[in-house]
Each structure stands twice: as structure tokens, then as C-alpha cells.
Amino acid sequence: MPDIAALRKQAWDAFEQAGLPTTRQEEWKYTSLARIGSTLGEAWWTAADPASLDDADIEALAIPELDAWRVVFANGRLIRGATHLPDGLTLSPLSELLTGNAQQAAVALQWQDDAPLFNGTLAANSALAEDGLCLCLTDGVKLDKPVYMLHIAGNGGASHLRHGLWLGKNSEAHVIEHYAGVNEEPGLTHAVTLVHLGAGAHLYHDRLQDESPKHFHLGRLHATQGRDSMLSSHAVGLGASLSRLDLAVDLAAPGASCILNGLYMPTGRQHCDHHTQIDHSAPHCISREHYRGVLDGRAHGVFNGKVVVHQGASGTDSAQSNANLLLSDKAEVDAKPELVIHHDDVKAAHGCTVGQLDDKQLFYLKTRGMSDEEARQMLTFAFADSVLTGMRVPAVRRFIEKRAFSKLPLGADAEAMLG
């Protein structure tokens, strides 16, 4: 039996030794965590008080008209579980595993033989995570509705969450991670999700970060994909004062494929950083990545998309694009596609653009009678929405569109535009 307390201590020591990443590190060049420390002080590490939320509070934040198994976390603790689960699906709270099933808890925290996961903030998460959701899906089970994880951050403090999604062979699931906030107190959400896809498994994963504007958000998703498995990920960053998402996918066995789509829309003084890495570790894997950013005010966006084609990864097929729309001349984006190829026989394309709205398109819309503002909104919306068209459940896409649109100057008209 693993000794959880000892492992936690080990993780904490590893974190203390590594320290927080600094802007001197290439991976953190544009995102300084100093602001989190100076704003939160000790609260960085201190678990937030359990929040008391009633059903009405939850409904007000939840995605409406979504038929799903809903699991609710408040300030990093599970407060509502899901019932009526089908055979083959288990949803175990990490908090229970930590006291009741050390073996599984250790797997959820991935202590074993996985040194890289001890690095930096991830080690801190391993040491501090108190709760999370461990989803296990038996071989061949296909869920007919999504698992919806709603995270509500309130009254300050830190929420360190660790989720695990284990999909057995040829199983299929759709998981939605939604991060929302209820008040203006600065706090931190630090959420790590580890994903294992068995051979032939399909995971649709939507991640919406829509926390309140003073909050800090550090997110991470690590996926390891088995043979012929498929991951379809949509990551949307709308909220928080400073947010960083690290998304790493290892196409570890032949025939695995992933689609990574993302949208970030920082406004005001928001800072929003997406770092993605796709490892083509095995032959004949396919990756598609499309990220778009819409930046307004004095916002700062960062996109770094790394694709590594490892030796022996014959028949790799990878395409990546990143496009950014600057709505204000004070907004800024640091965008960098990074292609590292250690093998010949590969098909890889990537591109990155930063621009403004297209004058020709604006003029066209106006000659048809759209006002200048309306035309701008419409084009901005169309630009952003193009990365969401592959989303699986219309209720989720609709909700994200509305939330995204509400950040634009004419947001109130969103409903009319969405028709």
C-alpha cells in the first residue's frame, strides 16, 4: 500500500526544490506567476473554506438544458455527486480514495515512475489536491450523455483539484469541465486532469474557464493515448485575471488521433496563456490543432503550440493553426507555433496569424445595411465561432457562444445574432 502522506511530502519537497516557474524559463517567458503570490500571499497554498451553495446558486451558473451526469465542486471540494450511473461507469471523488483506497489515489496522483509530473506547479498539485473526480469507464462502454463537472470558485483561497479520466478499450465518453466563479475575491483554481485512453477509446473533452475577473487559474490536461484512440478537445478561456492552461497529448500508440481546438478571449487587463504540446511518439498518428484568440482592451494573450515528431513516428500527419484577432491596439499576443521533427516521413503544416478585422468584409456587411458595430461583432463572432463548430453537444456550444459574446461590447445583442 502506498503511503499517501509520505508521497504527498515527497511531492511537496520536489515542488519546494523546483520552486515556482519564473519568466526566465522558456515555457513561462510571457506569464509571470509573481502576481498570484503577491495578491494571494499564504492563500496560494491554503485551501479555500468550503463554500455553502444552494441549488439556486448552482443552477444560476450551470449550463442550462444540458442532459448530463452532473458533479459539482465548490472551492475545490465535491458538494454534489451524480446518481443513476450506468453499469461500467464509476465516478469516485479523490477525497474518498485518499482515505479509503490508497492504491487508486496514488494512481490518480500519478506518483509512480512519473518523475516529470513532479515538476513545478504539478508537484504542488500532487501535494495539495484534496479532491477531484476519478472517472473509470469499463472496456466497451459508451456513455450516451456527458459527464458534466461544474467547479465553482468563491470566497478566496485556493482550490487544488486532481481529476483522472480512465477510458477502457473501445469505450466512449464526453466530459465537460466547467470552471465558474461567484464573487470578486481573488483566489486560485489549480486543476489538473490526467487522461488515459485505452485502445480504440474516444474522449470528447470540453473545458470552459469562465471564472470571475479577479481570480487566478492554472489548468493542466495530460493525455496519453492508446492505439487508434481519439481525443477531441475544445478548450475555451474567457475568465480570470490571469490564466494558464497546459495541454499535453501523447499520441503513444499507432493510429491515435487528436483534435485540439481552442478559443481565448481576454479583455480589459486579462492575461490568458495556452501552452499545448502534442507528442507524435508512434507511427501513423494524426493531430489537428486550431486555436483562435480574440483580444480586446489591454489584454495579453499567449499561445504556444508545440508539436514534437519523435524518431520512428512514420506516417505522422499533423496540422496546426493559430489565428489572433486584435480588437484594440493596446491588446497584445505572443503566438508561437513550434514544430520539432526528429523523423523524415511526416506531413506537418503549421501557421500563425495576428490581424484585425478584414476591411473588405466589414464594407460588404455595411453595404447590406449592417451598422459598423454590428458588422464588427458579427465578424468577430464568426472568427471565434469557427473553432467551436465541431463541438458535440449544442447546449454546451450555445452556452459558450453566449458567454463569449457577452464579453464583446454589444454582448447584450448576442441572442439576436445567434438567432
Added chain:
Amino acid sequence: MLKIENLHASVDGKKILKGIDLTIKPGEVHAIMGPNGSGKSTLSNVIAGRDGYEVTAGSISFHGKDLLAMQPEERAWAGVFLAFQYPVEIPGVNNVYLLKAGVNARRRHLGLEELDAMEFMQLVREKARLVELDQAFLSRGVNEGFSGGEKKRNEIFQMAVLEPSLAILDETDSGLDIDALRVVAGGVNKLRSPERSIIMVTHYQRLLDYIEPDVVHVLADGKILKSGDRTLALELEKRGYDWVREEAAHA
């Protein structure tokens, strides 16, 4: 209804229109012909209000109002429509949504009640039939993935929905095969009315076989060098533009 006087316009300091005079009465169809680069699209764009063209002299009045003082959308509300020579693709903006926004913005402006979704769809279907536009195109993004001919047809369809009092068709005929040309011209003819004026910019006189103009103008080097009736177009077809230039130089 439209009166252009001594219009001069430049792009990036380069003089393109060098004194255009043009008067169009309600219900008239005017053809503007001229060699490539003579300024036909520039004139169309200046009337529609495109940014980037500096009007250095002259005026345009439309229904007695100063058109140059108005924003492009205000011109649209006042009844100006431009069918583009190169219609842009706008992925993600739905064709019907665009037209509904346009029609209702104009109706608001005119103090009319907005059309509801049902009324609007009825209007749209009827107009699509007019230009034989497949209903499937309605729900697509504006010009998204349309062929050249489909784009031109879509422009005339939009014209039919928006019901302008002045329509400028900038080389709507180019890129159309003969069947498409017949359909598009048929649509335009159905839209002719005593209140609606049309400016047809074209290279080819063949369009004029289908849409009979009241006046034909030759635009070259930024000026209207000659105006005449339908027979002028036939002469241009036979003799080219140089004789018009020479005639103008000696006048």
C-alpha cells in the same frame, strides 16, 4: 435621383477619378463601359462609401441628400446597393442572417415595423426563386465556397431582397456562362421599375442584349468621355475604346 458632379477621387495619392459628371433619373438604366483600370469599380465604391478613397473635389447627391456625408450603411438604408465585382466570402456569417439584419435595420430607419422571422423567410424564398438560387445557399455562410457564378447570382438575390432604389452592378456579368447570364439578367429585368435606377458596369456589350440600357457611357482614364444610346455599345464592341479617347482629345 442621383447627381454626380465633377467628382475627383484618389487612392493613396493616385488620382483615379478626374471629374465625373453623371445624372440618373428614376427608372433609368445606365451602362458604364470602359477599359480595365479606367476607374469603374472606383466610381462604384465611392458611391457605396468604401473607405480608402479620398474624394478631392465634387459632389454626389442622392434623392437630394449629400451622399458623401453618409456612412455606407446609411447609404444602404437610403436605398443604395452595390453588387460587387468580387464579392467577398464571409465564413460563419449566415446569408439569411445578414439580409435580415440589413432589411430590418433599414426598416427601423424608415420607421417601419421589423419583419418577423416568418415574414422574412417568406420574402427570402420568393426572391431566391426570382434568381433561381438554390434554397440550400440561403443557410450557408455569405459566399462561402460559392463558385464565381454563384457569388454573382447571390449578389442579385441580395439586391432582390433589399429592394434598393439605386443598384450598381459592377461587372455582374463577368464570369457567368451564357445560361447563368440569362438567369441573372432575367432577375435584374424583373427588378426594373419606374422607381428603381440601375448602373451597370460592364466590359461586354452582350449583357446589354439582355438588359436594355437607356444610356451608355464610356469611362476611360477617370472621365466619362462619351455618352450615347444603345448603339454606342455596339460601336465600342466593334472599334474598341481608342477612337473615343482620340475623339475626346480633339474635342
